[in-house]
Structure formats: structure tokens, C-alpha cells
Amino acid sequence: MDWVFLILAGVFExxxxxxxxxxxKDRNVSSFLLLFAGFGLSFLFLSLAMKTLPMGTAYAVWTGIGASGGAILGMIFYGEPKNILRILFITMILGSAVGLKLIS
Incomplete structure (x- = not known):
């Protein structure tokens, strides 16, 4: 269950x-509430995952999911560059997260 919590933490990140x-873009109350809810749930699930997973592994996987996921979502929704090197390095981040899962 700890890895499920960690993946959920990354998704909310x-x-x-x-x-x-x-x-x-939209400075209104609902935007701020969604922002705080997203990061709040991310930290909640990260703390639940860290009850059983080592801190270094949990943090590395969480930041990897958040960073690579944010970059991918930026490419999909905001027209950020989609060049091969960018995709290669995002793949390397995700591969590192999988590697940490395999050894822990």
C-alpha cells in the first residue's frame, strides 16, 4: 500500500x-483552493508512504513523478517543447524511480 500512497502523492504533486x-492565469479563490488541495493531498500521501518506505527513496520517487509529470503535462496542455532530448531525460527520471522501486 505504501507504493500506492507514493504514486498518489506524485499524481497530486x-x-x-x-x-x-x-x-x-486566474487569480481567484477556487484556483488557490485547488492549488492548496493538490499540494496538501500530495504531502498527506507522501507522509503515509514514508511510514514504511525509506525517506530517500520516497522523496526521490515523489519528486521524480512530480517533475517529470509536470513537464509532460506542460507539453500536453501548454505547448511546451517536445524535442527528443527532453523526452529522453524525462524517461531517465522515470526509469530512475522504477529502479528505486526495484531495489527497495
Whole structure:
């Protein structure tokens, strides 16, 4: 269950990153509430995952999911560059997260 919590934490981290962009475009109460909800749930699930997973592994996987997911969502929703090197490095981040799962 700890890995499920960690993946959920990463997904909510990605949502929080999307909401940062929304707050920059629409400065209203609902945007801020969604931003705080996304990051709040991310931290909640990260703390639940860290009850059994080592801190270094949990943090590395969480930030990997958040960073690579945020970059992918930026390419999908905001027209950010989609060049091969960018995709290669995002793949390397995700591969590292999978590698940490395999050894822990």
C-alpha cells in the first residue's frame, strides 16, 4: 500500500503544479483552493508512504513523478517543447524511480 500512497502523492504533486499555472492565469479563490488541495493531498500521501518506505527513496520517487509529470503535462496542455532530448531525460527520471522501486 505504501507504493500506492507514493504514486498518489506524485499524481497530486502533478495536479498542484498544474494549479500553479492556473493561479498565475486566474487569480481567484477556487484556483488557490485547488492549488492548496493538490499540494496538501500530495504531502498527506507522501507522509503515509514514508511510514514504511525509506525517506530517500520516497522523496526521490515523489519528486521524480512530480517533475517529470509536470513537464509532460506542460507539453500536453501548454505547448511546451517536445524535442527528443527532453523526452529522453524525462524517461531517465522515470526509469530512475522504477529502479528505486526495484531495489527497495
Amino acid at each position: 502533478m495536479f498542484g503544479v498544474l494549479m500553479i499555472n492556473k493561479v498565475n
